[in-house]
Amino acid sequence: MKSLRPLGLALLLGISFAQAHAAVLANPPIRLAPEGTEYMCGGSGQAEAAFMDMVSPRWAASFQFAMNESGNGRNRVAGVKLVVRDAYNGYQALGVMADSPHLLARLAPGSYTVEATLDGLTLIQPLVVVQGRGAKATFVWPSNLSTPDQTQAALK
DSSP states (O other): OTTTHHHHHHHHHHHHHHHOOOOOHOOOEEEEEEEEEEEEEOOOOOHHHHHHHHHHGGSSEEEEEEEEOSSSOOEEOOOEEEEETTTOOOEEEEEEEEEEEEEEEEEOOOEEEEEEEEEEEEEEEEEEEBBBEEEEEEEETTSSSSHHHHHHHHHH
16 A cells, blocks of 8 residues: 555646646746837636736736627627827837737836727726736727627637
């Protein structure tokens, strides 16, 4: 019986390592915008959405994109053009295409104006980033907006 314990322990550790390694490989990559700001897009699947929610407090800013459904529901959307500008001087701090319904960004503390464009409709919100506290902006487009079906079908 004692001779099986090391084998069982080795098997258990091997499985745990493989699962941890697979989870690391599945995480969305951190990208660098042309302006020099780090960002990460994700949240297309359930596991990835849970990961993005888990790590969002470690990022300065969190952006979520959705579209109203008939009734009280919302569909997550991707393919959003996101532009973040300094509210005082208009300097563009981030300008990227969000290929997933959740985007995290490492913005410097300050006041920003955020523009999110989906299918030609731009929504604008202010965002204040405070050192050590995550700022969040959620953009929800009306249900009558037409979106590319193939992009949105992958998110359901």
